[in-house]
Amino acid sequence: xxxxxxxxxxxxxxxxxxxxxxxxxxxxxxxxxxxxxxxxxxxxxxxxxxxxxxxxxxxxxxxxxxxxxxxxxxxxxxxxxxxxxxxxxxxxxxxxxxxxxxxxxxxxxxxxxxxxxxxxxxxxxxxxxxxxxxxxxxxxxxxxxxxxxxxxxxxxxxxxxxxxxxxxxxxxxxxxxxxxxxxxxxxxxxxxxxxxxxxxxxxxxxxxxxxxxxxxxxxxx
Amino acid sequence: xxxxxxxxxxxxxxxxxxxxxxxxxxxxxxxxxxxxxxxxxxxxxxxxxxxxxxxxxxxxxxxxxxxxxxxxxxxxxxxxxxxxxxxxxxxxxxxxxxxxxxxxxxxxxxxxxxxxxxxxxxxxxxxxxxxxxxxxxxxxxxxxxxxxxxxxxxxxxxxxxxxxxxxxxxxxxxxxxxxxxxxxxxxxxxxxxxxxxxxxxxxxxxxxxxxxxxxxxxxxxxxxxxxxxxxxxxxxxxxxxxxxxxxxxxxxxxxxxxxxxxxxxxxxxxxxxxxxxxxxxxxxxxxxxxxxxxxxxxxxxxxxxxxxxxxxxxxxxxxxxxxxxxxxxxxxxxxxxxxxxxxxxxxxxxxxxxxxxxxxxxxxxxxxxxxxxxxxxxxxxxxxxxxxxxxxxxxxxxxxxxxxxxxxxxxxxxxxxxxxxxxxxxxxxxxxxxxxxxxxx
Numbered sequence: 001x002x003x004x005x006x007x008x009x010x011x012x013x014x015x016x017x018x019x020x021x022x023x024x025x026x027x028x029x030x031x032x033x034x035x036x037x038x039x040x041x042x043x044x045x046x047x048x049x050x051x052x053x054x055x056x057x058x059x060x061x062x063x064x065x066x067x068x069x070x071x072x073x074x075x076x077x078x079x080x081x082x083x084x085x086x087x088x089x090x091x092x093x094x095x096x097x098x099x100x101x102x103x104x105x106x107x108x109x110x111x112x113x114x115x116x117x118x119x120x121x122x123x124x125x126x127x128x129x130x131x132x133x134x135x136x137x138x139x140x141x142x143x144x145x146x147x148x149x150x151x152x153x154x155x156x157x158x159x160x161x162x163x164x165x166x167x168x169x170x171x172x173x174x175x176x177x178x179x180x181x182x183x184x185x186x187x188x189x190x191x192x193x194x195x196x197x198x199x200x201x202x203x204x205x206x207x208x209x210x211x212x213x214x215x216x217x218x219x220x221x
Numbered sequence: 222x223x224x225x226x227x228x229x230x231x232x233x234x235x236x237x238x239x240x241x242x243x244x245x246x247x248x249x250x251x252x253x254x255x256x257x258x259x260x261x262x263x264x265x266x267x268x269x270x271x272x273x274x275x276x277x278x279x280x281x282x283x284x285x286x287x288x289x290x291x292x293x294x295x296x297x298x299x300x301x302x303x304x305x306x307x308x309x310x311x312x313x314x315x316x317x318x319x320x321x322x323x324x325x326x327x328x329x330x331x332x333x334x335x336x337x338x339x340x341x342x343x344x345x346x347x348x349x350x351x352x353x354x355x356x357x358x359x360x361x362x363x364x365x366x367x368x369x370x371x372x373x374x375x376x377x378x379x380x381x382x383x384x385x386x387x388x389x390x391x392x393x394x395x396x397x398x399x400x401x402x403x404x405x406x407x408x409x410x411x412x413x414x415x416x417x418x419x420x421x422x423x424x425x426x427x428x429x430x431x432x433x434x435x436x437x438x439x440x441x442x443x444x445x446x447x448x449x450x451x452x453x454x455x456x457x458x459x460x461x462x463x464x465x466x467x468x469x470x471x472x473x474x475x476x477x478x479x480x481x482x483x484x485x486x487x488x489x490x491x492x493x494x495x496x497x498x499x500x501x502x503x504x505x506x507x508x509x510x511x512x513x514x515x516x517x518x519x520x521x522x523x524x525x526x527x528x529x530x531x532x533x534x535x536x537x538x539x540x541x542x543x544x545x546x547x548x549x550x551x552x553x554x555x556x557x558x559x560x561x562x563x564x565x566x567x568x569x570x571x572x573x574x575x576x577x578x579x580x581x582x583x584x585x586x587x588x589x590x591x592x593x594x595x596x597x598x599x600x601x602x603x604x605x606x607x608x609x610x611x612x613x614x615x616x617x618x619x620x621x622x623x624x625x626x627x628x629x630x631x632x633x634x635x636x637x638x639x640x641x642x643x644x645x646x647x648x649x650x651x652x653x654x655x656x657x658x659x660x661x662x
Contacts, residue, residue, distance in 0.1 A: 017477070017481040017484075017485070019481065019482065019485040020481055020484055020485050020488070023485055023488045023489070023492075024488075026492070027488065027491075027492060030492070030495075062476070062531070067473065068531075068534060068535050069535040069536075092476065092480060092522060092525075092531075093522075093526075093531060093532060094522065095530075095532040095536075095540070095541075095544045095547075096543065096544065096547060097532055097535075097536045097540035097543065097544065098532070098535075098536075101536075115522075116480075116484040116518075117484065117487065117515050117518045117519065119484060119487065119488045119491070120484075120487030120488050120490060120491040120511050120514070120515065121491060122488075122491035122492060122494070122495060123495075125491075142519075146547050146548075147547070
């Protein structure tokens with residue numbers, strides 16, 4: 001990873017639907033990114049990553065030949081082979097288990113899990129691509145919403161407001177974006193995040209890393 | 222004629238053709254071919270029984286002799302299947318006797334190959350019933366068959382032959398070694414009696430043949446009711462499998478078709494929005510269209526998940542139940558302890574019990590929390606869905622739980638519901654199964 005920037009990323013795209021695959025290539029090109037390989041199945045994805053060493057992999061979950069979660073499993077294999085390879089998974093499933101598998105593999109940095117619906121929100125989608133390429137974590141708001149309905153122990157200790165903040169963190173938003181979304185001051189967000197990190201018993205470490213850990217805690221079953 | 226009723230109930234159901242009993246009672250019996258068929262039937266069964274007897278004894282001796290060099294052991298094992306060809310032959314003979322088909326009680330192996338065939342045959346009760354019948358035919362029945370045919374042909378034969386023999390001998394003739402006949406008149410009278418006896422003896426022959434055929438039906442035909450129930454159970458399982466396959470197909474079609482195209486549509490709308498002049502009315506219109514498409518996508522996703530949850534196929538029962546718990550409006554805890562993936566029909570049955578039970582809890586129980594627990598022990602998957610609600614759920618009422626019981630019955634499982642008034646309610650499903658080596662668990 002030679003410090004990828006939001007502009008001019010080299011990407012490998014794996015998606016079995018031709019219409020969507022071509023659309024993604026066009027869309028990413030429009031924002032100055034270059035799709036070095038666009039493939040239609042998991043095997044070709046692994047080969048393309050091997051050949052091109054891209055800055056980011058964008059892959060569908062469900063792909064031929066098995067039409068099960070082959071794309072997701074390929075992503076996990078790729079991340080195992082190349083730790084820190086940013087992967088953005090596009091999915092039709094809101095189920096927690098898909099996102100959890102992705103986030104549990106490795107340290108949870110540089111991964112994204114978005115529903116395909118989100119591609120239509122072009123600017124947000126491209127922003128998510130940039131966040132993941134820069135080592136951030138992005139989880140689809142719909143998946144986050146699903147998770148929030150679940151009451152689990154460590155999260156029980158959070159106040160509703162803190163949970164809101166954590167959910168926005170999981171979506172990959174910065175402090176400033178959280179301030180805007182919740183219409184609160186920067187200091188208030190900082191305080192909430194501090195409380196969250198404390199209540200989740202996260203070890204003192206670099207701020208970004210602790211944020212990721214908090215998000216992982218949030219996503220874990 | 223109660224025997225006829227039994228025979229009819231056992232096997233006369235496939236064709237209208239009745240049993241050999243009915244032919245005896247029919248008015249034109251003597252003029253029909255039935256007596257000759259009966260005699261022929263007994264003659265053939267008698268001879269084949271004799272041959273079988275010889276064959277079995279010979280094989281047993283050979284197997285015994287070779288047992289010392291281990292070759293005899295498989296031969297002895299093969300003798301266990303001796304009933305199969307015997308029974309097939311006997312069923313065919315009965316059909317020759319009275320035209321009524323005797324159904325084959327054996328099942329068709331699910332997999333091709335000799336091993337699967339052998340495994341199935343050795344497990345089937347019918348195989349051992351047939352072996353028993355083969356032994357009976359080889360050591361008990363054939364002397365009776367031959368004796369009856371022999372008597373029936375020999376007695377009138379001797380009587381009729383008395384006069385010609387007397388003429389040849391000139392002095393006297395011993396009819397049936399019992400009556401000494403000297404006069405031609407008596408011999409002629411005996412001959413006449415023999416001719417009259419022949420049709421009369423047709424009745425006992427037919428009765429013995431019919432009795433033997435009934436025995437064949439009783440022992441070698443499928444066990445009537447049970448067989449039919451077994452067939453029904455299998456056909457129901459096939460139907461459920463077909464429904465399941467169809468659901469998957471619909472899910473796949475929607476995923477590959479409508480869902481993909483809608484995603485492409487929202488993407489196209491998103492790109493169009495970028496191109497539209499920022500201050501014009503077009504941007505707002507495009508945004509509205511995109512919102513609409515997004516909502517359709519969300520609805521479609523829910524629909525597809527309801528038809529067939531892909532998470533069940535991809536990640537198995539615990540994760541799919543976890544997702545069902547996520548969706549429940551009341552808090553649900555889940556805990557699973559399984560050795561791996563289970564066969565798809567089992568996972569599917571278990572999953573739908575959990576979702577239906579959770580839906581019932583949310584609708585009727587008034588519970589504040591619920592739990593889903595699954596474990597596997599000694600060949601059984603057990604899944605329990607419990608709540609702290611007011612109880613009083615009646616499995617007899619409402620189609621939800623009955624439908625569940627049907628679904629579980631197909632995979633040989635059981636569903637029990639304990640729901641005393643005042644609660645709590647516990648739904649337990651137990652399904653026999655063997656874990657499979659799941660991929661990527």
